[in-house]
Every structure is written in C-alpha cells, then in structure tokens.
Amino acid sequence: MKYYLRAFIVLLLLAAAAAAALVYSGIYPIDAASAHPMPLYHILHYTMRRSVAHHSQGISPPRLDDTTRVRSGLALYREYCVQCHGAPGIAPDPLARGMTPEPPNLMPTARGWPPSEIYWAIRQGIKMTAMPAWRYRLSDEQIWDVVAFVEKMRELSPQEYKALDNTGRNTPRPSAPRAPWSPGGQLGDPAAGLRAIHQYLCATCHKIPGIAGEDQNVGPSLAGIGQRQYIAGVLRNTPENMLRWLRDPPAVDPLTAMPNLRLREQDARDIAAYLYTLNEAP
C-alpha cells in the first residue's frame, strides 16, 4: 500500500514537473494564426457550454417578441456586435477574422441556445475569447434588447437585413483597389489552404472536414465539395469558378448570404486546393 502511494506521489510530481517544463520552455503555440488542436477545441468548447448553462440557471427572459425591443436591439447590434459576429450577408470586420477562437456566427446560437444563456454570455462575457463582459457597458434591459434582436435575426434573409441596416456597413468601404487576380484556375497548396481557412472564418458557417469547429450549419456542409457539380447552386464547379466565387460571392449572386471576405489571391488558391481534396460526401 505504502509502495503504491509513494509511486503515485512520484508520478504526480513527474507530471507537475513535465507541465512546468512545458510552460517554461515556451514551446506551447500561443499564436492566433494556428487553430486549437481538435481535442482541445472540443474540451474548451464543451467547458464553455456547460459553464454558460450552469451559470445562467434561474434567469427568466422578459417578452422578447416586442417590436420596440427588437428595434433597440438592432441598433445596439449594429453598434457593438456586427463587427465580430457579422449579420445575414455581412462579413465580420478584418479585426475579427484573425481571432482564435473565431467569433461565432449567431444564427445557430439563436436557434440552439436558450435566450437566458445568450443574455448571460453577453452580460458576463467569455474568458479567453474576445467576448467582453457587456454588463459594464450596457444596461440589463439593453442586453435583453440585443437578445431579442438575435432571436429575430435568424428569420432575416440577407436582403431583409440589408433593408434594415442603414448604417452603410453593407456597402463596401473604400479601401486600396485590389489588383486583378491572374486569370486561370491554378490551385495552390492544400496545407496552406487548411491554415488560411481558419483566418477567414469559413468554419463559423460551414462544416468543413479537417477543421476544428462546431460543425456549423449556417451554409451547407463542404464535405464532398470537390465532387459537387455546382458551387452555391449557381456556378459550374470548376477551379476557375471556385476562385471567382471565393473572391466575391455577392458579385456572382447578389442574393447570397455569403459575404465577400476579402481573400488574398494566394489564400484563395490555397483554400480552393484544400476544398478540392474534400471528395467524401457526408
């Protein structure tokens, strides 16, 4: 008995020493350019979901389908939320595209989370993400207004959201003119594409095999996209068309909810190369 106890303590000390060595050596990748490893992502995400569910117990929402509330929520959403979370047909701002973890698209949140949990997450924020605690910035009533709008947003098509959005955020802001891409459908490096996909928030809307994410179901799963006949239901699936689509989806189909994510040419060629490795339908 004593022997086992001693062995256990030695093992414990060894584990602690290994952990300390890992921390001290600095080899753990803390950069935001690489995604969390898949198992760690799922552990962290599950911890977050459990914690939000636990801490939001006992919160009862007011009436949310109230036009005044939704209107106030829309104004607040445009002011504080769309920069990171986007909206129907609206891309998050560049600052949000490099974040790890990626700020989620809120359409699935509106469907899957109870309003009390959305309220709690806005009010308290989420540690180790870029989600701030809004309770120091907004009143509780204002936070409920935002929840009310998020609940409503899932029923807005891109066109309907754009009609509501009179801030001009949906019109492309003046930026350095982009050089035309060289013609042709030349594909890049799939491994680089896998890394770049993380930088353009692709997995906040699409399930993409090989990418750590929540299997989001905002747009269709990209499993099997390599063999699919059409892109977005509107273009024949050729490498050239894929690049055209990735570069500026609304220029191809003005009705699409997929925004222009301002891909750089090489990133687009790399991402397309990765997508063409996905031949297995779900």
Place this chain on the structure above:
Amino acid sequence: MMPPRLAAIAQGLCLLLYAALCHAQPAPDGDSLRGKAAIERYGCAACHVIPGIPNPHSKVAPPLTKTGTRAYIAGVLANTPANMVRWLRDPPAVDPLTAMPDMGVTEQDARDIAAYLYTLR
C-alpha cells in the same frame, strides 16, 4: 412624398413587423410521410443526397442532411417554414441564378416535403 430617410425607417419597421409575424408561424402543416413519398415522386434525390431517400450518391447539389437546423435556404432565404415552401414551389422565382429548376411542386406537396426536410436535424 416622404423623405427618403423616413421611408427607409418605415420600410425597416414593416420588415420587422413582418419578421415578428413570421416568428409566430408554426411548423409547416405538412405530413412528413407524404413528404417522403413526394420527394421520391419529384426525383429530388437525383441532385441532392437526402437521408432516408434512396440514391445516396448524388453530387449535383449540396446534401440536405441537417436541413432542419440550417440557417439559410439555398444561401439566400432565412430558413423558416414559409420560406421553405416558397423556395420549393419555384426556386428561380426566388433566385433567378439558381440551378434548381421549378419542378411544378404543388402547395400541398411543398408543405409535405418541407415537413420531411425538417425531420433532418
């Protein structure tokens, strides 16, 4: 004549009201079993992989797995029961660019098909 800014606000309010009304709309009053039969009749599986429908290797259009929880229909409409019926009845009327043809789906068939698709979660 309303100033354009006022008109924009009024239009926004109308849309919000419309969305509020849509919210109250129940799931499509279709029958998922009849919907499954209709899906086979219209040959939807010639283009889409649809769980529960034979011919699981179609690669024309996206798979319809988890359509019940998808945020958008065809990337252009919010996924509400009313929008689903609208899309199924005449896709090119919604998005003129779409490759999905008007299959002449009747209102009742569209409701039944939608009911089946919403079982895919």
